[in-house]
Amino acid sequence: MENQFVEIQNISKLYKGSLVPAVNNISLQIKKQSVFGLLGPNGAGKTTLISMLCGLFKPDSGKIFVDGFNTISESKKTKQIIGVVPQEIALYAKLTAWENLMFLGQMYGIESVELKKRINEHLQILGLEENKNQQIRTFSGGMKRRINLIAGLLHHPKLLILDEPTVGIDVQSKTAIINHLKKINKEQGTTIFYTSHHLDEAQDFCTHIAIIDEGKLITEGETNEVIKKNNCKTIEEVYLNITGQKFRD
Amino acid sequence: MALVFIVTLVQDSTFKSVNETSVPLLFVDNDKDSLSFQLENSLTQAHFFTTSKKNISVDEAKQLVATGKFLMAVIVPENISKKLRNKAKAKISKAFNPNDSIINDDSELQLQLFFDPITKQSFKVTISSAIDKIVSGIEMQSLTKELSQQLKQNFPNAKPIAFDSKPLVTTIQQYASTNETSLVPNSVQHNVPAWTMFAMFFICIPLSANIIRERDDGSAFRLLTMSGSYLNVLMGKILIYLLVNLIQFVLMLCVGIYFLPMLGLPQLQIGNNFFTLLVVALSSGLAACGFGLLVGTIAGSVDQAALFGAVSIVILAALGGVWIPTFVMPEFMRKISSISPLNWGLEAFYGVFVRGLSLGGIFIYLLKLKLFFVACVSGAFYYQVYRRMR
Numbered sequence: 001m002e003n004q005f006v007e008i009q010n011i012s013k014l015y016k017g018s019l020v021p022a023v024n025n026i027s028l029q030i031k032k033q034s035v036f037g038l039l040g041p042n043g044a045g046k047t048t049l050i051s052m053l054c055g056l057f058k059p060d061s062g063k064i065f066v067d068g069f070n071t072i073s074e075s076k077k078t079k080q081i082i083g084v085v086p087q088e089i090a091l092y093a094k095l096t097a098w099e100n101l102m103f104l105g106q107m108y109g110i111e112s113v114e115l116k117k118r119i120n121e122h123l124q125i126l127g128l129e130e131n132k133n134q135q136i137r138t139f140s141g142g143m144k145r146r147i148n149l150i151a152g153l154l155h156h157p158k159l160l161i162l163d164e165p166t167v168g169i170d171v172q173s174k175t176a177i178i179n180h181l182k183k184i185n186k187e188q189g190t191t192i193f194y195t196s197h198h199l200d201e202a203q204d205f206c207t208h209i210a211i212i213d214e215g216k217l218i219t220e221g222e223t224n225e226v227i228k229k230n231n232c233k234t235i236e237e238v239y240l241n242i243t244g245q246k247f248r249d
Numbered sequence: 250m251a252l253v254f255i256v257t258l259v260q261d262s263t264f265k266s267v268n269e270t271s272v273p274l275l276f277v278d279n280d281k282d283s284l285s286f287q288l289e290n291s292l293t294q295a296h297f298f299t300t301s302k303k304n305i306s307v308d309e310a311k312q313l314v315a316t317g318k319f320l321m322a323v324i325v326p327e328n329i330s331k332k333l334r335n336k337a338k339a340k341i342s343k344a345f346n347p348n349d350s351i352i353n354d355d356s357e358l359q360l361q362l363f364f365d366p367i368t369k370q371s372f373k374v375t376i377s378s379a380i381d382k383i384v385s386g387i388e389m390q391s392l393t394k395e396l397s398q399q400l401k402q403n404f405p406n407a408k409p410i411a412f413d414s415k416p417l418v419t420t421i422q423q424y425a426s427t428n429e430t431s432l433v434p435n436s437v438q439h440n441v442p443a444w445t446m447f448a449m450f451f452i453c454i455p456l457s458a459n460i461i462r463e464r465d466d467g468s469a470f471r472l473l474t475m476s477g478s479y480l481n482v483l484m485g486k487i488l489i490y491l492l493v494n495l496i497q498f499v500l501m502l503c504v505g506i507y508f509l510p511m512l513g514l515p516q517l518q519i520g521n522n523f524f525t526l527l528v529v530a531l532s533s534g535l536a537a538c539g540f541g542l543l544v545g546t547i548a549g550s551v552d553q554a555a556l557f558g559a560v561s562i563v564i565l566a567a568l569g570g571v572w573i574p575t576f577v578m579p580e581f582m583r584k585i586s587s588i589s590p591l592n593w594g595l596e597a598f599y600g601v602f603v604r605g606l607s608l609g610g611i612f613i614y615l616l617k618l619k620l621f622f623v624a625c626v627s628g629a630f631y632y633q634v635y636r637r638m639r
Contacts, residue, residue, distance in 0.1 A: 054474045079476040088467030107475050
């Protein structure tokens with residue numbers, strides 16, 4: 001219990017006007033410095049769960065604790081230790097990469113000299129140093145994703161929440177992002193909570209996996225354990241066995 | 250800005266007609282004697298009418314007014330001057346010699362007035378009163394002239410009495426303004442502040458669109474997950490848009506002061522109380538930004554915000570007296586117009602521009618604008634909290 005960094009206790013969420021809960025009595029425990037992959041088809045409840053984890057949505061029932069802080073009653077403290085990389089490219093298209101990162105870093109209250117140092121470090125690692133003075137709208141999808149990631153890392157969060165961080169980008173950008181995340185996880189001890197539809201990527205990247213469908217938790221555990229207990233060879237096989245072949249549009 | 254140019258030009262003649270009342274008048278003189286000469290002279294000198302004289306029949310004159318060529322016609326009947334002199338003579342003689350068997354002519358002397366059917370009753374009363382006043386003066390002159398002659402006949406040694414026909418009591422008319430320079434409400438004094446308010450509130454469209462785009466592209470999600478207060482983010486937005494509003498305000502004033510006079514329109518008079526003017530501009534800008542913030546928070550899409558924002562501003566502007574000044578609105582509409590924030594801003598601007606009021610004089614409007622801003626920001630903030638937490 002002491003080693004658990006995130007504690008999700010029986011949370012449920014039913015949207016107004018909907019008959020089926022988006023999240024239905026889910027409990028999870030996420031260990032410190034682990035890479036936790038939340039997998040599930042479209043509409044499974046992943047984004048709702050992330051929104052509740054960030055303290056943006058209030059669960060109808062249940063509680064979430066991040067590093068011991070209740071995400072609703074102690075939302076300010078929770079927000080100080082989490083970093084969020086949304087699925088959308090949440091950047092200002094007409095600002096340069098540098099201006100975007102400076103603005104978002106200042107919003108986190110990082111001191112200017114330190115902020116510039118951190119931005120330069122991340123830009124260098126992710127191969128964007130030469131493009132830092134270009135407007136975001138001129139960037140390729142992969143470049144935007146890398147800037148989107150940096151924006152969530154600037155304040156050195158203890159918990160990094162990533163909603164499909166590698167969607168729609170080339171293999172080079174994907175590799176750069178995953179390698180950078182692995183490095184941060186290892187060197188800074190950052191706990192990572194990650195969602196993706198790239199199941200091979202998730203299998204390689206995540207230490208722990210949970211699969212949810214229709215708002216319910218289907219299976220969870222260490223990645224290898226999950227594969228083993230479901231008598232499969234890959235996470236993709238587990239996933240298809242559990243969620244079926246039916247389209248979820 | 251284009252609206253200020255166009256609407257000010259369009260309304261200029263309307264305001265002139267309200268203020269200067271230059272009525273196109275047809276004068277038909279069948280008398281060609283002293284009364285018609287004096288009457289025509291008085292009408293011309295009054296600067297109240299644009300007089301056109303024609304030798305036509307009564308029916309023709311009536312037709313010209315009926316077809317809208319003239320707003321009214323004055324028909325002076327034949328021999329009215331002679332009849333007036335005879336009547337005056339008879340009246341004065343009767344006064345001096347009550348026992349004389351002078352035959353009194355009881356027939357009424359009448360001028361015929363024709364009005365365009367579109368004119369209001371109040372207009373007819375005003376014009377009739379003005380003409381009655383002129384005719385009364387002519388009557389009085391005839392009577393005093395006759396009186397003078399009678400006195401001369403009855404008292405040959407008496408010195409002739411010179412009657413001054415000038416009225417003993419006159420009125421002074423001024424606009425109730427505390428400005429040292431008495432400002433006349435005109436199309437520029439109305440339209441520049443009115444369309445400035447309209448333009449300021451139109452900031453609602455880009456501001457709400459910005460909020461919705463941030464919500465759609467995930468920026469709002471990211472900002473909401475940061476430890477700082479989202480209220481600070483909202484206030485930051487308001488500051489920027491307020492600055493844009495103030496620049497817009499200054500440009501609109503420049504249009505009124507420098508550009509409209511180039512088109513032959515009066516120059517905008519902004520008075521000397523620049524601090525008060527700045528406070529009014531800030532209060533109006535805040536109210537406009539607050540409204541934009543609320544629309545952006547509640548609307549589901551950019552299209553919805555643009556449609557609702559534009560329509561609501563047009564309605565609030567119409568109610569608030571942007572197109573048609575509230576003083577020409579019916580009483581019940583004037584009451585309704587007082588619920589429009591555009592009306593509060595407009596009244597505050599009128600207070601500074603036309604009435605020369607200080608901060609104290611327009612305090613109630615400034616208070617309303619600020620309360621509207623606070624209500625909108627609070628509404629926007631708590632609505633987004635409610636939406637997330639419901």
